[in-house]
Amino acid sequence: MSARLLIFATHIEAQHTLELLKPEQISENLYSFNAGLIAICGYGLLTAAQATTEHAPRVEEVWNFGAAGSLLGSHGLGDTMEIAAVNINPILPKEASPHTKNVFANTYPEINLGAEGARLITSLYPIHDASLRATLAHDGDLIDMEGYGVAHAALQCGKLCRLWKVVSDFTNPDGPKSIANMLEEVSINSARVVD
Numbered sequence: 001m002s003a004r005l006l007i008f009a010t011h012i013e014a015q016h017t018l019e020l021l022k023p024e025q026i027s028e029n030l031y032s033f034n035a036g037l038i039a040i041c042g043y044g045l046l047t048a049a050q051a052t053t054e055h056a057p058r059v060e061e062v063w064n065f066g067a068a069g070s071l072l073g074s075h076g077l078g079d080t081m082e083i084a085a086v087n088i089n090p091i092l093p094k095e096a097s098p099h100t101k102n103v104f105a106n107t108y109p110e111i112n113l114g115a116e117g118a119r120l121i122t123s124l125y126p127i128h129d130a131s132l133r134a135t136l137a138h139d140g141d142l143i144d145m146e147g148y149g150v151a152h153a154a155l156q157c158g159k160l161c162r163l164w165k166v167v168s169d170f171t172n173p174d175g176p177k178s179i180a181n182m183l184e185e186v187s188i189n190s191a192r193v194v195d
């Protein structure tokens with residue numbers, strides 16, 4: 001089996017994987033197990049990319065797990081999906097010129113992960129708004145805050161990357177409460193994939 005880097009945003013999301021693999025703790029946010037490393041990166045695209053860049057050179061594959069909001073409403077809470085492709089949040093100001101849109105598209109191209117599965121959008125901020133959800137639903141199935149950072153950094157390091165996301169909310173005003181209530185299930189379902 002290839003050595004893997006397992007990346008989670010939070011210790012809560014990683015809890016059941018940590019219990020399953022019983023890794024040795026190296027530092028506050030890094031663990032070692034017999035088939036690789038587990039890193040807790042914190043929230044956001046940049047922290048996810050940084051953790052991936054730092055630890056990916058020591059493994060062959062990078063796997064990312066975590067909570068994601070459903071943009072389409074066709075997924076149930078707790079549904080676990082592998083990600084086929086990931087984009088960054090494409091919402092630009094209405095007055096953005098064609099040149100600006102082109103620069104954005106070339107700076108943040110879609111990343112195809114070669115799997116069958118859902119389309120993920122990574123946002124720099126939480127989405128809990130019906131109008132934003134409706135706009136984003138044209139481009140993706142799920143939304144998170146780390147996936148693009150992990151995938152981009154892993155590919156820059158020449159590593160195979162796989163992402164799995166667990167539906168934690170429906171990107172509406174009740175989202176923060178739903179996410180808090182779902183983190184235990186996110187952790188359980190992520191550990192099932194690892195196992």
